[in-house]
Amino acid sequence: MASHGILLVDKPAGLTSHDVVARVRRAFGTRKVGHAGTLDPMATGLLVIGIEGATRLLTYIVGADKTYTATIRLGARTTTDDAEGDIVDTADATDWASVDDEAVSAGIRNLTGTISQVPSSVSAIKVAGKRAYDLVRAGESVELAARQVTVSRFDVLSQRRAEGFLDLDVIVDCSSGTYIRALARDLGNALGVGGHLTALRRTRVGGFEVTDAVGIDALEGAATLTPAAAATRVMPALDVTAEEARDLRHGKRLVGQRDRLQAAEVAAIDPAGFLVGILEARGHDIKSAMNMPEVQA
Template sequence: MVSPAILLVDKPGGLTSHDVVARTRRAFGTRKVGHAGTLDPMATGLLVIGIEGATRLLTYIVGADKTYTATIRLGVGSTTDDAEGELLEQAPADAIAAVGAERIAHEIAALTGAISQVPSSVSAIKVDGRRAYDRVRAGEEVALAARRVTVTRFEILERRDSASAIDLDVVIDCSSGTYIRALARDLGAALGIGGHLTALRRTRVGGFDVTDAVAVDALAGAPTLTAAAAAARTMPVLNVSADEARDLRHGKRLHGQATRLTASEVAAVDPDGELVGVVETRGSDIKSAMNMPEVQG
């Protein structure tokens, strides 16, 4: 029997997130596998994979903040806001040469903090039940609504200039739902020379880091995190007694215990170190918001 677990995978370029899920299913011998947030085929980096009952945790991981490293090419946009699309009109060399460091820093500052962002039209967002990118590929015009996102860090690591482009290697910390492609597009638009993403790597999802991830060709026998260990990287932990764990698993409340919780979502862990589930307050009580499947044997 496959135990509930969280697996960290370093996705290479060229594979879809679904490809990685399919390979994980084969490696672990189970169909019950999911992931906490898609990466485009072009992108590399961290995929947080849930196996068996730990897929229930993915709901709480998917909304975590994230860190990316990326390369933004200024001087030309693309139809997809990244290197997989068709390039648009090239900016004149003199316009590119006129873009100085201060101007770039000013426009990056405008894209930092709480901002309103229009996702790329080729995103996975559903429009009337269909993915936006499917509608675009079918020749439809897609206009997505702006959404509020938060960019807490947008830092240039290196700048490389040529006659036809300015390449910026950047690191970005942001809230879930932020599109790095859209940041590249909007930075290029603000500078008046166009821009698109040429490389993207996700290095962190909440408390999970790509340095702990395994390659896709090393999935068989790969180390995993228990559900309890993964939950502890995602939210505060409440240690409960065996009796309390039994009550929570049976849908009962812990009456008058709400002051024991330090956050809106807390991982309840039993004396054996097993994750009981995620608990929340209801009035003065503690109740289960999500229960893990009980360990057999």
Template sequence: MVSPGILLVDKPAGLTSHDVVARTRRAFGTRKVGHAGTLDPMATGLLVIGIEGATRLLTYIVGADKTYEATIRLGQTTSTDDADGEILTSADTTAWAEVTEGGIAAGVAELTGAISQVPSSVSAIKVDGRRAYDRVRAGEDVVLAARDVTVSRFDVRARRDGDGVIDLDVVVECSSGTYIRSLARDLGAGLGVGGHLTALRRTRVGDFDVADAVGLDDLVGAPTLTPAQAAGRVLPIMDVSAADARDLRHGKRLAGKAVLLEGSLAAAVDEEGELVGIVERRGADLKSAMNMPEVAR
């Protein structure tokens, strides 16, 4: 019997997130596997994978802040805002006059903080039930609505000047739903030379770090976080008695116990250290927002 858990995987370039899920299914011998946030095939880095009943936790992980390391190429635009697309434009010599160190710093500053961002048209966002990238591949002209995101950190770590291009190595910390390809596109557009993404690596999702992840060759027998351990990284832990755990699992409210909850949600853990589920306020009471499958003992 496969135990529920959260697996951290370091995705290599060239594979889809679905490919990693398929490999995990084979390695763990179960079909019940999902992930908390897609990475494009060109991207590498952290995928948070849920196995068996722990897939129920993914909805509480997917919205966590994230950290990326990326390379932005100034001087060219592409059809996909990244290196997988066709080069559409290249900046001419006169355009580079405005691309000073100060100009780059100002452009980065404008894209830091609370911003409104238009996702790339080849993103996985659904438009009338179909992925935007599928519509683009079918020849449709897709323009997605702007969304509010927060970029809490946007640091340039290194600059390399090439033949008609400048490559910037950057670190970005941002809210869920932020598109690093769009940051590259918008930085280049603001500087008047165009830009796109040439490399992307996700290093953190909430309190999950790629340093703790395993590679695809090490999936068989790979260690996982228990549901209680994983839930404790995204939510406060609330210890509950055996009687309260039983009531929560049976869909009953814990009368008058909302005062025990500091935030809007908490992870209820029983006396055996097992995650009962996620609890929320209902007036003065607590009730389950999500229950984990009960572990047979």
């Protein structure tokens, strides 16, 4: 039987997130596998995979903040806001006349903090039940609504100038739902030269780091994080007694104990070190919002 756990995978370029899930299913011998946040085929980096009962945790991981490294190419617009699309416009010498280091820095500052962002039209967002990127590929015009996101860090690590282009290697810390392709597009548009992504790598999801991930060819026998270890990377832990664990698993409340919660959601850990479930306040009480299977090995 497959273990209940969280597996960290370093996705290579060229594979979809679904491809990775399919390989994990084969490696672990179970159909019950999911992931906490899609990566485009062009992108590399961290995929957080849930196996068996640990798939229940993915809901609490998918909204975690994230870190990406990326290369933004200024000087050209593409149909997909990344290098996989067709170039539709390039900047000329006149366009570049006012684009100096200060202009680039100012453009980045304007895209830092809490901002309103229109996702790329080739995103996985559903429109009338269909993925936006499927509609675009079918030749339909897609307009997505702006959403509020938070970019807490947007730093340039290095830059390279070539004839007609300026490549920026950047690192971005952002809230869930932020599109790095849209940052590249919007920076290029603000500077009047266009922009798109040529590389994207996710290095962190909440408390999970890509340095702890396994490669796609090392899935067989790969170690997983226990549900308890994984849950406590994204929320505080609350130790509960064996009696409390039994009551929570049976749907009972811990009456009048709301003050024990350190956050809106906490991970209840029983005396054996197993994850009982995710707890939340209900009035003055504590109740389990999600229970884990009692057998987690």
